[in-house]
Amino acid sequence: MSRLLTVDVGNTTTRFGLFSWTDDAPELLGTCELTTPARITSDEARIQAGQALAAMGAEPTQNAILSCVVPTLTDAWRRALADLCGVRALVVGPGLKSGVRMRYDDPAEVGPDRIADVVAARAAYGAPVIAIDLGTTTNFEVIDAEGTFAGGIIAPGVALGARSLAQAAARLPMIELRAPENVIGRSTQAAMQSGVVLGEAARIDGLIDSIADELGDGAPVVLTGDGAQAIAALLRHETVVDETLTLRGLALIWQINRKKR
CATH class of the missing domain: 3.30.420.40 (ATPase, nucleotide binding domain)
Incomplete structure (x- = not known):
């Protein structure tokens, strides 16, 4: 059974979710919340993600997806998740499919x-x-x-x-x-x-x-x-x-x- 780490970096709080994966649907196994700092290095982000996984009782996963609304932190989190998981994390944004048609000007x-x-x-x-x-x-x-x-x-x-x-x-x-x-x-x-x-x-x-x-x-x-x-x-x-x-x-x-x- 594969596992997925979801990371939602907000302006105030960074939320982590751990999911188990089957052919049908993801099952949420645990969550963790940490304060979003004004600045972060990729090493600090990797340590935060590792701490969150430990708090959820899990080892590093091989799959991750990132949502980040703070542009100055996105690259550090992208590199941190790649180092932690060993593969490139998906980053929600242009080029990634959502499955939802959008009636938005841009x-x-x-x-x-x-x-x-x-x-x-x-x-x-x-x-x-x-x-x-x-x-x-x-x-x-x-x-x-x-x-x-x-x-x-x-x-x-x-x-x-x-x-x-x-x-x-x-x-x-x-x-x-x-x-x-x-x-x-x-x-x-x-x-x-x-x-x-x-x-x-x-x-x-x-x-x-x-x-x-x-x-x-x-x-x-x-x-x-x-x-x-x-x-x-x-x-x-x-x-x-x-x-x-x-x-x-x-x-x-x-x-x-x-x-x-």
């Missing part, structure tokens, strides 16, 4: 994590479907009834919003990212939590409504990423929380492209 602009979310959401939940990924940015990915990637929405994430407030306004502090007891805050911290956390939930609800109006179809909503469970509890819309959506999407993209190797 498909090369679509981030690799977004592509992975689209592939996994369509495979797991059918079409149409809306996938929302919470991270440094809040990304909406919309798949229409024909299974085509219709486009999406990119907005500042919860943590980025809170950090921007604290940095731009001298009298505003950094806050804990949790929902306050009341919408009307009776302290600066509670008022900021209402604006940032409850405001994010209200924005997501409103955008889901707007997408439904434009799409013309009722679509299930899948939530993934940082704090997805907590945000889902605040939404008016019914959602499915899928914490491993992106990693599974990477595994499916590897499956589509493995015959080319």
Whole structure:
């Protein structure tokens, strides 16, 4: 049985997934998360990947696929995975098949994590479907009834919003990212939590409504990423929380492209 290492390098967090491989579908064996540094060498990336594999109770694999939204880190991770696995890792981007038709002006602009979310959401939940990924940015990915990637929405994430407030306004502090007891805050911290956390939930609800109006179809909503469970509890819309959506999407993209190797 072969194994596959999926690596999703985000602006804030780097997520690893270990999959076993059969002829039918990948099976997720374990996950690990590490903080994404501002800079990394290929040796440091190789050590991080080795630590992640050890945390998941696995030896280095012979297959790997990389999604990296930080261009300055991509080459180091590409070389690190080649050294660790002994073969060239697939890197999600132009030239790699996704199996999904894209109605986007320039498909090369679509981030690799977004592509992975689209592939996994369509495979797991059918079409149409809306996938929302919470991270440094809040990304909406919309798949229409024909299974085509219709486009999406990119907005500042919860943590980025809170950090921007604290940095731009001298009298505003950094806050804990949790929902306050009341919408009307009776302290600066509670008022900021209402604006940032409850405001994010209200924005997501409103955008889901707007997408439904434009799409013309009722679509299930899948939530993934940082704090997805907590945000889902605040939404008016019914959602499915899928914490491993992106990693599974990477595994499916590897499956589509493995015959080319």
